[in-house]
Amino acid sequence: MLAVLMMASALVFAGARAAVADPTCELVETADGKLIYQCSETTPGEDGSSGGNGNGGGGSTKPACDLDGIKERFPGADEWYCQGQDACWVNNPTVEYPEPESWPEEPPSEGAVYVYKSCYAPDGTETFGDYTWYTGPEDEGPSIEELALQAFGALETPGFSLAHSPPRNSIIFIDTWWWADGPSNGEISSGAALGVVAIGTPSHIEVDPGDGSGVMTCDFVTSESDACSYTYDRAGDYTSRGRLVYDVHFEQGGSPLDIAGLPDSLESGWQESTITVAESQAVVVP
Incomplete structure (x- = not known):
């Protein structure tokens, strides 16, 4: 069943981050005179649970994505985790492997394994589904949102x-x-x-x-x-x-x-x- 789903393209670094709030960006001038945007982000905390009899409630934390939903959809996966707002599952080791000549030449780090990974947005749309190097969600890399902000910060307008x-x-x-x-x-x-x-x-x-x-x-x-x-x-x-x-x-x-x-x-x-x-x-x- 899972092998049928092993189609798509693109390579993304595995990671698990909390959902990103509205970014704050400002235009700055670099040392060589170029104008670029620098962006920062804030991650909102979850509301604390209400306390009883005058005692303050303890803060509650929730996954940044719907892990229960993806576990129900893909119960046979080996791992499930949040990557920003996306819910991801991984077969580790994967059920099938592509032809070796299509693998990346070098792993990103020692201990990385080649697995099949699939991620879904909150609306159920698949945002990633492909073979990729994987080091585990405990080794947090940048989320899709963080990567997008990095790309936006590197976007330069032409001189005029x-x-x-x-x-x-x-x-x-x-x-x-x-x-x-x-x-x-x-x-x-x-x-x-x-x-x-x-x-x-x-x-x-x-x-x-x-x-x-x-x-x-x-x-x-x-x-x-x-x-x-x-x-x-x-x-x-x-x-x-x-x-x-x-x-x-x-x-x-x-x-x-x-x-x-x-x-x-x-x-x-x-x-x-x-x-x-x-x-x-x-x-x-x-």
């Missing part, structure tokens, strides 16, 4: 400058065009964190003309066009600013990951540009 036309002086009541000069319209991606990759898809740019009107949202414009335009109604010298915004999703071994609480967007730092807006003057020719 905020350009506008006219390039120097604009005129009131005449459209000024804006665009991000430098980046392409393609996706950006991070390096893989044990098979988990963060991918950013261009969403839009945000431009603040600098005259107090606020930030406007435009298409992801990277060349001169009228797709992102604004009309000043007051002359003056202004400092405008703009940034890139990407939609973010995660993949593991080429397959999409859908995990609640992970960041779903990435913004670049603001880039500033000065612009002088003048009043138009009529020239009377006799």
Whole structure:
């Protein structure tokens, strides 16, 4: 019965962690001038049980996933454990082995064994099912959520400058065009964190003309066009600013990951540009 289920792809490091709460991410500048996101996470504790007769109740702990459910579904497995929000089972040793030439060349650590492992999300969807090196849940490795946050932290937005036309002086009541000069319209991606990759898809740019009107949202414009335009109604010298915004999703071994609480967007730092807006003057020719 279990041998029939031994299909799928991707390689993930075995681990058991508590479910991750909403991550906190901040944009920081590295020593070489690059802008990257650094993320931290908090793991909420379970509510303590109520006390009786004035005595404080003791804190109760629960598995981060539904172990009872997976034990009922796969009673013949050798081990069951939580990996973040996913419930996993392992055959150790496995019932069957793939062809030796498809095994990884080197084990990740001494004592690792090659097993079949399967993990399921809370909604019952299989998130992993394949042969992999295994050292046991007691040797905690990063959870899927932690790997995704690592990948997100390594995601970098491309450099750009905020350009506008006219390039120097604009005129009131005449459209000024804006665009991000430098980046392409393609996706950006991070390096893989044990098979988990963060991918950013261009969403839009945000431009603040600098005259107090606020930030406007435009298409992801990277060349001169009228797709992102604004009309000043007051002359003056202004400092405008703009940034890139990407939609973010995660993949593991080429397959999409859908995990609640992970960041779903990435913004670049603001880039500033000065612009002088003048009043138009009529020239009377006799």
